[in-house]
Amino acid sequence: MKLLAITSCPTGIAHTYMAAESLQMAAKAMGIEMKVETRGSVGVENEITLQDINEAHAIIIAAGTNVDREKFQSLAIIDASVQDAIKNPKGLIEQAVSTKKIPTVTTSTITPTVSGKTGAYKHLMTGVSYLIPLVAAGGLIIALSFIFGIEAFKEKGTLAAALMDIGGGAAFALMVPILAGFIAHSIADRPGLVPGLVGGMLASKIGSGFLGGIIAGFLAGYIALWLKNNIKLPKTLEGLKPVLIIPFFSTLIIGILMIYVIGTPVKAIMDVMTEALKGMSSANAGFLGLILGAMMAFDMGGPINKAAYTFGVGLLGSNVFEPMAAIMAAGMTPPLGLALATYIAKKKFTPEEQESGKAAGVMGLSFITEGAIPFAAADPMRVIPSIMVGSAVAGALSMIFSCALRAPHGGIFVLLIPNAVSNLGMYIVAIAAGTIVTAIMLSVLKKNLPSNTTPL
């Protein structure tokens, strides 16, 4: 059996190491393999790797400071203070040994999470995952400002103006830098953050929008990673590397690239795209909605879905709100349509499926497309076409009706905020239409259950 531990204390001079030694000694005496990561003032030493996590049974976190535990969600976590680890290492180890190992969580059934994916897609999604709450907060606060009337924020000194400042002036201004910063952070770890943020800020200032931000994030990340791996310094100067040398050079390089090389052409692309989207005829808009809608339903939270979603969220930063509305509508209808199908065609679904239909309904209302996955997994050839057609209808109608959505998430709840969705009535029609299309199509395609498996 292998155990892991992290020790850390506020000053990080002595207790961190005493606790580490104490745990290691006790583990050795008990014949247990143990790896202890120390987070002291020297920095992180003996860092726990992904492989360690996979091999380990449990982790003891003996820390007086905050430790990010997301990484260890597959392990049983024993929480302790540094003092506990010094005083009673044996007790902690016994506790860790006796806890049951959490069975590997199959998160993929609910949300095909970032963790399993690798490469560029993972970095992009990490960036997007940091972006979403920011956009949600900003978007909803802007929507609050619209309660006072759609133009109310133009009056200086009013609450509406303050709300617009918070949501639009501050939160939305951080969007592209945060996206770029955390893409770079995902690639190069901590050294990536600074050049990523600065590259993103420049992308934003130049007007190259989220496309520029994504490019800035990737470039900054790989530049920082390269510098981290290739700059060799004498031992005495090594301490300057993370605080001075990498940030300075990586930021300088990405900054110059953004201003002289990348910014302008990407701005041109972005401008063309924004203009095209804004000035789109209703037939073209409907077609875009159709495509985006079908993408949302195709893999229910997978890369295609996320590509459409990222596109919509990114455009919020360029004040284009219609695709976001189409995307959310199309993301809500798959689980909603399935829920409705289990209701109108009871004979074609097992009792278990009827139960999960109710859960899917709730997930649909909350814009969690993944709620459709259990059904799609059981019968992909019938379910996926049905939800794609329904979502395409919802997306197309939403675009044709020029519905606009200023928040990137929220499902039905965001509809309750006045002015967060424009053309609200027709937006609800679009969602309802998509839901009904999916439900009817599935009811027709699905065969009746063989009678011997229907208990009723």
Next chain:
Amino acid sequence: MNIQDLLSPTRVLFNLKANDKHEVINELIDILDADGKLSDREQYKAAVLLREMEFSTGIGMGIAIPHAKDASVKEAALTLGLSHKGVDYESLDGTPAHIFFLIAVPADSNDIHLKVLSYISRKLMHQEVRDRLLAAKTYEDILAAFKD
């Protein structure tokens, strides 16, 4: 860098006079200050006491390691005091402390000092190191206790 660079012979007290926690801290800081390692004795003492308020650095097993990382420290330095009669240091395990390491680190300390301190901290967790420290009669005995 070695332990002797951080702990000079002048900063080892083989027989502390102090009878309580406060006196121990004072006695050790006096030595440190007399050795010219502090720019502001009171400020450093305040930082040490502040650290003690978080939770006692009397970690049990007869050891206490009062410490502070503060701008009032000119250069990283250790002061070692031994008390054979023992002093109540509000230790985690309730037993009296016999070995006291006062650690002073400048605010902008470099990694090398911190590495030595982490090495010493780890060593102190071993029973035989503590036994050898308590039995030490000379400065050389102290260094030897950490050597192997």
